[in-house]
Amino acid sequence: MDTILVVNAGSSSVKFQVFVVEGEGRLLRMIKGQVEGIGSRPRLRANGAGGDPMADRAYPIEAIPDVPAAMSVAGEWLRSEVRVNPLAVGHRVVHGGPDYERPVLVDHGVVSRLERFVALAPLHQPHNLAPIRSILANFPTVPQVACFDTAFHRTHGPLADHYAIPHQLHAEGVRRYGFHGLSYEYISRSLPQIAPDIAKRRVIVAHLGSGASMCAMKDGLSVESTMGFTALDGLPMGTRPGQLDPGVVLYLISEKGMAAAKVQEFLYRDCGLKGLSGVSNDMRELEASTDPQARLAVDYFAYRVGLNAGMLAAALQGLDAFVFTAGIGENSSGIRARVAEQLRWLGVTLDEAENARHSSLISGKNSLIPVYVIPTDEELMIAQHTLSLLMNGHSRNTRHKRVS
Known part of the structure; x- marks a missing residue:
């Protein structure tokens, strides 16, 4: 065998x-x-x-x-x-x-x-x-x-690939890579069977788990991603902050006296949903909690997904479909509903019953943008x-x- x-x-x-x-x-x-x-x-x-x-x-x-x-x-x-x-x-x-x-x-x-x-x-x-x-x-x-995990995003053009820093740093490898590429590649390969009408069109995929990011795809290829040089950027995650003003890092070093190794440990392990809520880095526990800070963390997560969807829709110059995947995206009907509410300005509506059933297509009949839930399979x-x-x-x- x-x-x-x-x-x-x-x-x-x-x-x-x-x-x-x-x-x-x-x-x-x-x-x-x-x-x-x-x-x-x-x-x-x-x-x-x-x-x-x-x-x-x-x-x-x-x-x-x-x-x-x-x-x-x-x-x-x-x-x-x-x-x-x-x-x-x-x-x-x-x-x-x-x-x-x-x-x-x-x-x-x-x-x-x-x-x-x-x-x-x-x-x-x-x-x-x-x-x-x-x-x-x-x-x-x-x-x-x-x-x-970075390979799928190497189709990015120079505008998505660069930071506004001296070119020499870019040549040395300081650039926007994007991550969760194996997950996005799986979704890209699955769409022709699941939703052939939109497979090659403008699609945003939200990989929402303990690590979270979003990808804008066109013609099945990555155009833009919320993650950049490292897996700290973009959406808030279980223990990582997501988008952060670099001045915060300078503040931690200059005013708090934190060494580089300590800052790294802090940003990777003590921030995100864990840091914001003070309760847990697990979305399931946060959704079940009545603690106000836990509520804030859940709302913040959905809000940031909505904000980044707007950015990615701009990169695509429009939007033809939205896909949820990964642990939170596949299993939390509550988060999907909150995110859909953030996307109402795009004409997104959910079918509450289909969302509760974790169906493949969860958008309402009158939704201008179809919304899918597609389990990822990075191992395959x-x-x-x-x-x-x-x-x-x-x-x-x-x-x-x-x-x-």
Whole structure:
């Protein structure tokens, strides 16, 4: 049985999925699992394609102190008990910088180049690279593919790509990258089947989760994104502030005496919904809370989504459809309703019953803009890219066609 292993590693968990390669390159999800609580309360959980449990095991802290140890435990379980020996491993890597515009086969040189972007994605990049290094060290003949969250946005033209800073900094890589690209790419590929009439038109996709961003797409390609140089920009997120006057950072340094490392920790872990509410970074808890600050955080989130939708509609010079995706976008009918209210000026109305049912099409019959809910599948996107590179035997790191 030929399989592809997909790995998405974070600071405290390693999520993995196994896909079976069927005839004509079709992929069938076989296993979905994770090693969670790394360094605190390690636990291996895994389910089959139908949701049936396959593993649920606790481990002592010292058994899984870090990501490489988690990879070792998950890999041993897959090899010894499930008899999975993948053809290749695909990885989510948040930042590809200016170098990588396509998924790429990994070697030590690629890893070294990707290490340069750790400072631009400190919550993600080090942990994305850890399992790649582990597999390179222990299974050097297994092909690995890095799939980048920035790659989908490399179709941006120069007006969307630049900051108003000296060109030399842009040449060094200080530019607007955009993130969540694997999610947006999946939505772009899904639209021709779900909504063929608007698939190639002007579409805003809202990837709303603990990490949140929005993307303006035209002809299925990214034109503009709310995120920029790092994953701090744009919408407020679980623990990240989103759009922030750079003067705030200068104030924290000059007036509060915070060192750069402390400012980084603060912006990535103590702001966003968590900082604004003082209650939680989890939208489910905030929506259920009666605390006034929690209410403010929820209202602020919806308000900012509405503001950024206006910006993206301007970038597109109009709007033909709006799509919700990711954890909050797919599951919170309340947030969708609040955002739709922010978009009434565009002629958006919701069908309350369809929204409550989490239907695919949730806009009202008289809505000028159709509104969709489309579950994303970044892992399937990674598996498809991995299989494609495996079959082609090489990576073509060429530029997408630019959107004019």
